[in-house]
Amino acid sequence: MTKKLEVNEQDELMAEKLKTKANELFKEGDYEAAVDYYTQAISYNPYVPQYFSNRSLANYKLELYGQAMQDATDSIALNPDFDKAYYRRATALVALGRLKEAIKDLTKVVQLSPNDRLVRQKLKDCQQEYKRIEFEKAIMVEDVKSVIDQLGDIDSIVVEDTYDGPHLTEVNVEFVLALLEYMKQQKKLHKKYLWKMLIKIKEYFESRSSIDDVYIPEGAKLTVCGDIHGQYYDLLNVFELNGLPSETNMYLWNGDFVDRGSFSVECAIALFAFKLLYPNSVYLSRGNHEANDMNKVYGFEGEVKHKYTDNTFKLFSEVFNAIPLGNLIMEKILVIHGGLFSKKGVTIDDLRKINRFQQPGQSGLMCELLWSDPQFLPGIGPSKRGVGVQFGPDITEEFTTTNNLKCIIRSHEVKHEGYEIAHNGKCITIFSAPNYCDSANNKGAYIHIDRNCELEYKQFTAVPHPPIGPMQYAGVYGKM
Template identity: 50%
Template sequence: MFLAPMVLVWDSSPVWVTNGLEQVLTISLFFTAHKYSRAVDLYTQAISLNSNNVVYWANRAFAHTKLEEYGSAIADATKAIEIDQRYVKGYYRRGAAFLAMGKFKEALKDFKQVAKIVPKDPDAMKKLRECEKAVQKIRFEEAIASDKIIVAETVDYQTIQVEPSYDGARIEGDLVTLPFIKTMMEDFKQQKKVHKRYAFQILLQVRKSLMALPSLVDISVPDNGQFTVCGDVHGQYYDLLNIFELNGLPSDENPYLFNGDFVDRGSFSVEVIFTLFAFKCLYPQGIYLARGNHESKSMNKIYGFEGEVKAKFNERMVELFAEVFCCLPLAHVLNGKVFVVHGGLFSTDGVKLSDIRGIDRFVEPPDEGLMCELLWSDPFNGLGRSPSKRGVAVAFGSDVTKRFLEENNLELIVRSHEVKEEGYQIEHDGKLITVFSAPNYCDQMGNKGAFIKFKAPDFKPDIKAFDAVPHPNVKAMAYANNLLSLLG
């Protein structure tokens, strides 16, 4: 049956595609509804009909940016620039994508080009100045980095006085207790802060605990024992409380693994991280924590955690958090069967578990190599490998997953790192599961959250999905860097 074309309008340029059997909508409605994947599909169809229209490439770049597919956004914006070297939005979209990746110097080059093409545009000049300031700050930090002392070695929490007016949770003595954690969690629920004395105490104690762990942690669950794996929480404290309501608090009898990206984006990251760290202090074998790509300085500087810690505490605590994040393990193996990692697999075959154990993880994540790929890689529907849509690490196919499992005598990979509509997705012939535990991500995506329960000895995944719960009127990204306004 022949169907008339529909007009999709975005950025004042019409896009003609056939609508198939789908509802006729404008592309602006897909953006309004946060259906960015559908917008990418429609622009892809438009590009197939007219690949020389710069607007199509730039608008698809914008949609990729919204999907956090920054590598694809850079590629599309670059194509727009190749077609028209004076197309301002091409440079603007590419600069915004570089910025989202924390590549400030590359972003600055594109924003300079924007200002060169439209030198009298006040908005362009303002954004250029903001980017210049960010680059100058980074250069200054790099210059003094070699002279920095280890903050953890300079903090003595016992000398910090607790004011008589403080009426929140207290640690009596040197040990974190369950009553303290429960009181602190209730205080957080009421938007009260834990005193900085106890905050520093938790950070120093969890750092000591994490430093003693290997980069790859082996976990043994006894027969009939259970184990829960959660994905990204991203500062959504009230959804974390809901997980505990649904599944019980962490304990030696009810152990959890939180698989990275505890912070950033959500505006209750401080509350999330202190809750998880406090439980780690109390139950070293009752809760395990893996590093995600957002447990890093570059991401925290952009996506809100740095700003939140400064607002609720101080700069010194920002630096201490960065030191603690560098102590987080990179992956876990459950009962010799299930490999759990935040991102995914590698750009080369033959990587053994012993190679992961041998990684020196006590650094900021590099831009390439095994550590980078563990934190940043994604699976894709296909075979082999391809460049990552994120512009970092690699996308890997089902054959790569199969070989890694066979070579390391494993049965399943569990990873996180990507928002999924149902809170999870099973891929690669059932050998790989993505789990994401931040429902209605960033207060706008409408997705469910999920966690996975395993029971020994068979260790078959039992996936539990859940909806978002209400939270106080503090929107996601409330503490994000002002530069994020450049994304659009």
């Protein structure tokens, strides 16, 4: 926290003016600019707890949960009875799956504001979820069987006469195109066919390395896309603008297919269907949201259970555990969801050896690969998200030199223009969910890559979708 020895009246007036501007920017959805103005307000008057609390919320909106927690903590230090600051910190803790700590803060909020029924309910929800998780840990056995064993004889499942969607005999072009259109009409693929597809894609992913190799044949191009986050109609728009996947129109989707957007099931099914159709032309990388704790908070678990069943979600989870952690294009460009690592000397071979068939955890190579972000300063810094690290241009230079790479491509962060080129052109961020969460007003983008590993950037804007907003299936627990 930056402090001045003295704050005069002029400083106070300037701080209030900057705070007012920050509030306006926040309402407009420009959270990055809001953070900047709150920071300026704090520089003039670092003794107002509301400034830190407001910046905490703006950082939360930017998914910088670690920074949001720190701001809330600084606010509490200035006013130990500031209920809103405890609540802000609890929301960030919930986002990181740290329920035990969140319960402590929510309990404090209830003590300070005993008549707030909404907070009491959220405390109850967190307590119930924490008990459920602890119970599952207590009964967990080492040799956990696949949920597939609980599905029974899938072939014997009867498809009702009322079902008017595509029937799966094989994953061919006709089936996939019919499936895309059927889901566009907000209709559900029959669970029999979904289960068959998920089992088949799981088996395929299990046969691959943690870093898959991508080769671009003569006459083909590869399009790299970033986060789509359940925005199915924007995913369809990418195919409209850039062409459907084919043997010569290759795609690589770099994680975070699900969560936040309320058409995550459709996004995952569409991408898995194309992967099954064109296994050597469509590639997927796992993101930090292909994980159980994220799916609990940000809606995918609730969406799957609403549209299908609990066992269907468990099957999706097993598929997510099998998705490769990254893809190496022409041995020159590494595509991973988050970023680089807290230790030096990491090689592609080290990444290939990661046991990815599990949840990402809170530390280690797999966690950092999925969660880390670039920074302008050199070296390694603590993550503003509270998970992973931040890595500077020198870290990117060392990694690309060690592994003889042209650059890395990562996603994981909203960018106003849909992409960002950093670290002397060696660290590229691509984000493909335009107007993220119906509020960010950002463009989406994707990258064309040819056999010579030359990159061309394409931008696009959001398209309309049915009137179902983001986080529709997250429930009270996820809507803190």
